Amino acid sequence: MGTKKRTWNKWIAGASAASLLLAAGCSNKPAGSEAGNGNEPYELTFLTTGDQGAKPLQPNDRIIAEINKRLNIKLTVKIVPEFSYDKINVAIASGDLPDVVTTQYPSESVSQWIKEGIIVPLNDYLKDTPTLKGKLEGDLKWTAIDGKFYGYPFISGVERSNYTVQFRQDWLDKLGLKPPQTLEELHSTLKAVVEKDPDGNGKADTYGFITNKPNAGDALTAFDFVFYAYGLPYGDYAKDDKGNVIPKFEHPAFKKGLADLRKWYDEKLIDPEFIVYDRPTKEQKFFQSKAGFMDGPLFRHVSRIEGSLQQVIPTGKLGYTAPPTGPEGKQGMATKSKNALFTAVTKKAKNPQKAAQFIEFLLSKEGRDLLQLGIEGVHYTKQGDKISYNESEREKDGFAPNGWAHPIAWGNVTWPIDESYLPQTEPRIERALDSVKVASKYIMPNLINKKTDAEIEFGKAVNEVYNQYFVNLLNGKLDVDKGITELGQKWRQAGGDKILKAVTEEYKKNGGK
Incomplete structure (x- = not known):
């Protein structure tokens, strides 16, 4: 280059x-x-x-x-x-x-x-x-x-989030269901979306949950809300029973959550092609009634997503909810960046x-x-x-419609959510603000707040390893115990050992024991 x-x-x-x-x-x-x-x-x-x-x-x-x-x-x-x-x-x-x-x-x-x-x-x-x-x-x-x-x-x-679980509210209304609050309720709701034909086309062509591939070099985190529900305490790393810093996939919550996700995948509740979708593709499938639930940002996107849905399905309605709780009432969604x-x-x-x-x-x-x-x-x-x-x-002059901003307003030094900016013309302003209120309650802390040099150098490599193994663990190509053990080995070989050393030093330097 x-x-x-x-x-x-x-x-x-x-x-x-x-x-x-x-x-x-x-x-x-x-x-x-x-x-x-x-x-x-x-x-x-x-x-x-x-x-x-x-x-x-x-x-x-x-x-x-x-x-x-x-x-x-x-x-x-x-x-x-x-x-x-x-x-x-x-x-x-x-x-x-x-x-x-x-x-x-x-x-x-x-x-x-x-x-x-x-x-x-x-x-x-x-x-x-x-x-x-x-x-x-x-x-x-x-x-x-x-x-x-x-x-x-x-x-x-850091303090505000718009990352939520989103769903077709019109479908839940049709099926007589309330927004799921627990993992069990989410599972049963996803099954209803898949099996009860909420779009009424007589075809088994709807998945329960859809997500998209991560940005290049990032780890796949779209399913992390399931691990948080089982007690994963941090968004970046975890600690073992001796207090050592470990990758979060070696925390017991990962294996417990993976059992649920494999079951959902086996029951065809998760779109199996998610790893090749980008965010616009994911949203298009949601608009086209190919999935009932998805993860993603709201706030200013409430009007865009619901408006796009209603261009395809005039009676479509967007819903959103807090992440589901696990057996002990724990929950989380976004991670501090x-x-x-x-x-x-x-x-x-x-x-x-x-x-x-x-x-x-x-x-x-x-x-x-x-x-x-x-x-x-x-x-x-x-x-x-x-x-x-x-x-x-x-x-x-290129301003986005309905009072929104100029092309260089965002994406360089700030975002609308950090400015709390919504134009006065925003048609769904109360729901937009409420989506941030809901999402911000469930931001997960990090064990280490600063990214280390080792993470910068090796982060892309270890994330690629994680993503590859996660997909194969999810779809059943790997045995759970054997796959997690092998993932740990490959992750460390790709630079994870150096990352853990640097993260441990940073953790201790900031008062961790």
Whole structure:
């Protein structure tokens, strides 16, 4: 990857329209403009991951023009799809760098960029960036390396969650069932969905539960709510009866939960093809009545999911519930994240102060208002606290419909849930807010809050091992006891032994015994 010397234009031309959204604000560079000499606008390129719910950037975007005017820059934005960090890495490896980049953190790529000097410390530029300075020197002080901040790490999902168990409420109503509260009730409800033909098409073509494959390099966690119900105490690791840190699949709750999941799989209650589905595919199957239950995020997605369902099934209704409890009343769903979105300034920036000020703008109230609402009098009007959205004008600049935001509002330095942002036009606002209230009660703690260097280096390899073995344990290709033992061996051989050593040291350093 590092030997590739493709230019931005060649890279864009070689990517499919589905995997890269074309940049806005591109133009030929006038001589001497790059460093922002005098009053000449500084040409600034921003490469970032997008948001699945966002619209594409539009030509002659007035929000980009307004940012240009306020910051005296000439902004070019290049967006890759949400979670497509590999495309970010390819772009950086090409050597034709943007001024500002957003990617995943912590990660091997960011660590390498720091070592190679591809991204630069922000410390010298914090005097003119009060929002950025306050966040980095406050709650994020621990992210400094030898006192230097190499970017802004936005960590989501620490105190608030929107990850829930979702279901076809109209089907449960038809079958006379209440939302399941225990694992036993969930099992019987899934069986009813599969066996009692709730969609009324006379075909046995409906599964009870559907999920999707994890993001590249991540472990499959969609079924973890079953293990939490059986008493798995942490979202990352576990401890054995001697207090040693072990992988969570070696905790007794894993074997107990796996027994339930294998039974569900044998009874065809789980869609067996889940490991090849991405999230949009999973949702489409839910909309098309191919499954009655799924896991996934809500909050702002309540209207999107129910609206999409009702486009296919006008009488369809979305339901959601807390994760089911196990025999001892235990339950859990989401895990506190150790991952962040990392926005940094690269060595390409001839005016790194301007680049840092752009990050400040994305974080500031001024920037948030512009990206969420637009330009007052053009994209919206305000009387007191009431906001009226001019949808026809907003559409011209890529704002998502129904009062939602500009394409670069999310997916770089914040998400709507962390801003508690919902437009006043949100038709299901009470349910959206309630879904966060429900989900946030069941966030599982981590044994270790910080991701170690060993996890960064070997995490992808051990997760691939886990995912492979989990699928074969689930579908019965492996004996449970033998499979878990072999999983432990292979996991450790793939780097898990080094991970456990590093995690144990971090655990003891922070007071663990």
